[in-house]
Amino acid sequence: MYQLSPEHEEDSWEVEALFDLCFAPGREALSSYRLREGQPAVAELSHVARDDLGILAGAVRFWPVDIGGARALLLGPIAVHPTRQGEGLGGLLIRDTLARARDLGWARVMLVGDAPYYARFGFTPLQGVEMPPPTNPARVLGQALVPGAWDGVAGEVRQPR
Numbered sequence: 001m002y003q004l005s006p007e008h009e010e011d012s013w014e015v016e017a018l019f020d021l022c023f024a025p026g027r028e029a030l031s032s033y034r035l036r037e038g039q040p041a042v043a044e045l046s047h048v049a050r051d052d053l054g055i056l057a058g059a060v061r062f063w064p065v066d067i068g069g070a071r072a073l074l075l076g077p078i079a080v081h082p083t084r085q086g087e088g089l090g091g092l093l094i095r096d097t098l099a100r101a102r103d104l105g106w107a108r109v110m111l112v113g114d115a116p117y118y119a120r121f122g123f124t125p126l127q128g129v130e131m132p133p134p135t136n137p138a139r140v141l142g143q144a145l146v147p148g149a150w151d152g153v154a155g156e157v158r159q160p161r
Contacts, residue, residue, distance in 0.1 A: 001052055002057060002058075002089060003049070003050050003052075004047050005048060005050070006043060006044065007048050018058075018059055018079050018081060021079075021081070022080070023077065023079070035063060035074060035132070038159075039159055039160070041061045042062040042064060042073065045062040045104070046059075047059070047060055047096070049089055049092070049093060058078075058079060058089045059093075060076075060077075060094070062074065062076075062101070063076075065159065065160060066157075067155050067156070067157050068155030071160070072153070072157075073106050073110070074109075074111065074157070075097075076112065076113070078094065080093075091121065098143070098145065106145055107145055107149035108150055109143050110157070111123065112139050112141070113139060115141060124141060125137075126141060127154075128153075129155070130155065130156045
C-alpha cells in the first residue's frame, strides 16, 4: 500500500536521488529540462509515493508551459524506484495527478515519452506542438483533460510568460 502526498521541500533531495537513479546521466540536458529551468513545479500536482515504512517509492512533477498562447501542463519527470516497478505505482501516480489537474481547472497536459506506454493513460501524439530540439516529434504526447482542449493548439512549447 502506498500513500500519495504532495511533494514538500524536505522531500526534494530524495526525489532528485530517485530521478538520478532512474534516468540516464545527463538527464538535465534534455530539452524538457530547459523548459523547467528557473520555474517552480506545480506544487499541487507534484507528488511522492511512500510505502508503509515511509520509504520513497515514486515521484512525479508537473510544470506549466505555454504553447502558442495556450496554457498547458508538462508532465515529468515521473519515476518509480527499480525495486517497486511492475506494481502499478507509475499508473497510480499518473491517474491520480491527472484527476487532480482536471479538478484544479487544467485543460491539457503533455509529455515527452514512449507512446505505447502512455497510450494506456489516454495520451496520443500531438501534431503541430514543437518541443525544443533535440526532441523526437513522435514522443511528444498529449491528453485533453476536458473535451477539445487540444483543438487548434499548436506552436513551440515555451516557459510561461
